[in-house]
Amino acid sequence: MPSLFVIRGNDQGSRFELGESIASLGRDVSNLIQLHDTEVSRRHAELVPHERTFVLNDLSSSNGTFVNGRRIETCELNSGDQVQMGGTLMLFTAPGDESDTANLSERINIIKGQAASQESRILHAISREEDRRLFDAPPVGAESPWLARARGNLQIMYRTALAVSHTLDLDQLLDRIMQLIFEWVQCDRGCAMLLDSRTGKLVPKVRRDRMGHNSEEKITISQTILDYVLEHDEGVLTSNASEDERWNPAASILQMKIREAICVPMRGRYGVVGVIYIDTSTPPERAITRGGATQFKEEHLKLMVAVAHQAALAVEDTNYYSAMVQAERLAAIGQTIATLSHHIKNILQGIRGGSYLIEMGLGQHDEEIVRKGWNIVERNQKKISALVLDMLTFSKEREPELLPGDVNEVVGEVVELMRARADELGVELDWQADPSLPTLTFDPDGIHRAVLNIVTNALDACEKQEQGHVHVKTGYEAEKSLALVSVEDNGPGIPAEDLQRIFTVFVSGKGNRGTGLGLSVSDKIMKEHGGRILVTSTPGEGTCFTLELPAVLPQAQSAKPSDTT
Numbered sequence: 001m002p003s004l005f006v007i008r009g010n011d012q013g014s015r016f017e018l019g020e021s022i023a024s025l026g027r028d029v030s031n032l033i034q035l036h037d038t039e040v041s042r043r044h045a046e047l048v049p050h051e052r053t054f055v056l057n058d059l060s061s062s063n064g065t066f067v068n069g070r071r072i073e074t075c076e077l078n079s080g081d082q083v084q085m086g087g088t089l090m091l092f093t094a095p096g097d098e099s100d101t102a103n104l105s106e107r108i109n110i111i112k113g114q115a116a117s118q119e120s121r122i123l124h125a126i127s128r129e130e131d132r133r134l135f136d137a138p139p140v141g142a143e144s145p146w147l148a149r150a151r152g153n154l155q156i157m158y159r160t161a162l163a164v165s166h167t168l169d170l171d172q173l174l175d176r177i178m179q180l181i182f183e184w185v186q187c188d189r190g191c192a193m194l195l196d197s198r199t200g201k202l203v204p205k206v207r208r209d210r211m212g213h214n215s216e217e218k219i220t221i222s223q224t225i226l227d228y229v230l231e232h233d234e235g236v237l238t239s240n241a242s243e244d245e246r247w248n249p250a251a252s253i254l255q256m257k258i259r260e261a262i263c264v265p266m267r268g269r270y271g272v273v274g275v276i277y278i279d280t281s282t283p284p285e286r287a288i289t290r291g292g293a294t295q296f297k298e299e300h301l302k303l304m305v306a307v308a309h310q311a312a313l314a315v316e317d318t319n320y321y322s323a324m325v326q327a328e329r330l331a332a333i334g335q336t337i338a339t340l341s342h343h344i345k346n347i348l349q350g351i352r353g354g355s356y357l358i359e360m361g362l363g364q365h366d367e368e369i370v371r372k373g374w375n376i377v378e379r380n381q382k383k384i385s386a387l388v389l390d391m392l393t394f395s396k397e398r399e400p401e402l403l404p405g406d407v408n409e410v411v412g413e414v415v416e417l418m419r420a421r422a423d424e425l426g427v428e429l430d431w432q433a434d435p436s437l438p439t440l441t442f443d444p445d446g447i448h449r450a451v452l453n454i455v456t457n458a459l460d461a462c463e464k465q466e467q468g469h470v471h472v473k474t475g476y477e478a479e480k481s482l483a484l485v486s487v488e489d490n491g492p493g494i495p496a497e498d499l500q501r502i503f504t505v506f507v508s509g510k511g512n513r514g515t516g517l518g519l520s521v522s523d524k525i526m527k528e529h530g531g532r533i534l535v536t537s538t539p540g541e542g543t544c545f546t547l548e549l550p551a552v553l554p555q556a557q558s559a560k561p562s563d564t565t
Contacts, residue, residue, distance in 0.1 A: 039086025
């Protein structure tokens with residue numbers, strides 16, 4: 001389905017799917033697509049379906065509508081176009097032609113075997129270690145100067161591509177680019193600046209000096225050069241401003257006494273995202289020795305343009321990635337709020353029912369009705385307490401508080417705690433402790449919580465069984481250094497297609513009665529201990545959960561070297 005994805009602005013991360021009807025865009029709530037942007041008009045623009053895409057029409061907005069940096073009145077959108085309204089930048093995507101993909105699959109044949117006459121053999125392969133030396137220079141005199149320069153430029157572009165593909169942090173990315181530029185070009189100072197999406201002004205992001213990052217010398221850049229680069233989308237090389245008729249003789253270039261400078265636009269797929277600037281100063285005596293020859297050549301300018309383009313693509317990719325992360329975060333928050341709100345609403349309804357009975361019993365002076373109402377309130381209070389504990393356990397990164405303890409004792413406490421619940425459901429609950437299980441080092445509260453969630457789920461699974469039965473037992477495998485806790489029930493079982501999803505947060509097999517947090521919390525606790533949970537299930541027969549806990553003896557724990565000296 002066609003959509004608009006907000007990659008910059010107050011609504012960053014939001015995705016608006018477009019149907020077959022006309023969609024209006026603007027700040028007012030009456031619009032199908034509402035943008036929370038004060039620079040957007042109340043009714044800013046509209047999208048009209050046209051064949052497999054949409055036509056974007058500006059509705060006489062105050063600040064205009066832009067597609068790929070160009071102001072438009074009406075424009076047919078193509079997949080990948082960037083639409084800007086005020087400070088909001090959106091990416092338009094349209095569905096691709098699936099028939100082309102299907103035809104390609106029919107026209108490309110991958111075979112597992114072939115006749116001896118058709119066999120092919122690998123002549124040479126390049127490992128990851130070798131690919132970093134692809135363009136190393138051959139011995140001196142082995143190739144012409146032209147080939148040497150070509151090889152050098154290829155190496156520069158290759159290393160640039162590697163640099164921009166290994167980081168999604170803008171500051172690290174630009175710093176690495178400037179570092180590589182200083183390796184290739186004999187410049188004295190340099191900086192990279194990005195355009196601020198709201199103000200349209202250049203903001204310095206990285207500064208580099210051949211004397212080091214901590215040099216106190218300021219880089220003063222001519223506004224004349226910057227304006228020309230941004231306006232004409234051209235890279236410029238200056239060596240003597242008075243000889244270039246494009247510059248105003250009274251401009252700041254002469255006043256700053258910069259002999260040579262290169263300034264190039266960082267052009268991405270859809271527009272300029274910033275500039276890269278380098279300069280060098282040549283002392284008079286060196287200039288006389290060189291006979292007026294410049295240090296920066298046209299070849300340097302071309303190379304800088306290519307490098308800046310690579311950097312711009314990486315900046316755009318980083319922005320898109322940030323927007324996608326924001327979208328996933330918003331979606332996760334929305335799912336969390338919806339799920340928890342629904343569950344809390346059910347608990348509150350239970351409390352409200354219990355409160356009603358208590359109020360009625362007090363009015364009639366009937367202690368039995370009051371007791372019945374209080375039991376309902378108490379059960380729902382326990383549900384809220386369990387929900388809050390699960391939320392805290394799942395959301396907080398924590399290190400287990402490792403203490404010497406008895407696993408049998410912890411599991412026994414869980415079983416005794418759940419006996420009342422088992423009796424209420426009419427489910428038989430029994431357990432078998434392994435006497436060979438030694439004292440181990442683990443987080444008693446964490447393991448208690450993990451086992452409690454598993455046992456609770458097992459009891460709930462047997463609620464509708466005629467002879468529901470849950471069997472809990474512990475075990476010890478000394479040769480594998482594992483302590484085992486298994487919880488087996490004769491409930492309806494788990495379908496094979498659902499086994500891979502049961503530990504996913506908010507996935508519950510209890511319908512409205514479950515939060516989908518219990519198994520996720522247990523899985524997280526076991527992983528914090530370096531353990532895991534194994535599940536076997538047969539639909540119609542039952543399920544068995546086995547918690548594997550590394551058996552760490554207290555002596556082994558205390559024998560570890562201390563961090564203090």
